[in-house]
Amino acid sequence: MEEFPKKIILMGYMASGKSSVGRELAILLNRNFIDLDVFIAENEDLSISQIFDEKGEPYFRKKEMVYLRELLHNDSAFVLSVGGGTPTFTGAIEMINEKAFSIYLKASIQTLFERLVPEKIERPLLKKIPDIALQEYIAVHLFERSHYYLKANLSVSVDFKSTNEISKEIVHLLKENGKLIH
Numbered sequence: 001m002e003e004f005p006k007k008i009i010l011m012g013y014m015a016s017g018k019s020s021v022g023r024e025l026a027i028l029l030n031r032n033f034i035d036l037d038v039f040i041a042e043n044e045d046l047s048i049s050q051i052f053d054e055k056g057e058p059y060f061r062k063k064e065m066v067y068l069r070e071l072l073h074n075d076s077a078f079v080l081s082v083g084g085g086t087p088t089f090t091g092a093i094e095m096i097n098e099k100a101f102s103i104y105l106k107a108s109i110q111t112l113f114e115r116l117v118p119e120k121i122e123r124p125l126l127k128k129i130p131d132i133a134l135q136e137y138i139a140v141h142l143f144e145r146s147h148y149y150l151k152a153n154l155s156v157s158v159d160f161k162s163t164n165e166i167s168k169e170i171v172h173l174l175k176e177n178g179k180l181i182h
């Protein structure tokens with residue numbers, strides 16, 4: 001049987017496709033899929049937007065780390081999609097890379113902008129930014145975060161590719177890189 005890393009983490013900017021690719025990749029690898037935002041919302045009994053509105057971003061970030069740590073330290077195999085900000089907080093990327101195999105879904109500013117305009121309102125960090133300023137915001141924010149994303153064990157470009165193509169490409173790369181993976 002194929003030996004894939006037990007814990008696979010997908011990271012990348014908002015709307016880079018972490019959840020949809022994660023769901024499909026988990027099926028291909030025959031294991032559970034976990035979305036960190038869904039996990040937080042279920043455990044806190046509040047939606048992500050409600051957590052931001054009612055408790056504030058620092059509370060969300062604290063919980064994000066608590067649940068990430070919990071998931072990374074259990075013994076189960078999974079594909080986990082984390083939030084766009086998760087790897088950028090103190091010690092997070094180091095912990096991710098120590099306990100799991102990380103993959104960065106790399107999308108261009110243009111791709112992210114086109115995807116985020118229509119769904120901006122659902123995103124606590126973006127909903128107050130006017131459309132006209134959104135592309136510049138994404139460019140700066142992505143630049144700041146890229147330093148962390150680029151520490152992933154593997155980067156996969158997602159522009160102009162379907163979820164299915166990306167998931168299959170990841171499986172292929174995992175097989176190819178098998179010897180390098182713990």
Ligand code: S3P
Pocket residue numbers: 012013014015018037048082083084085086123124125
């Ligand atoms: C965030 C991304 C969101 C969610 C929260 C904050 C971020 O997750 O965790 O709104 O800081 O980029 P997605 O990347 O899954 O949208």
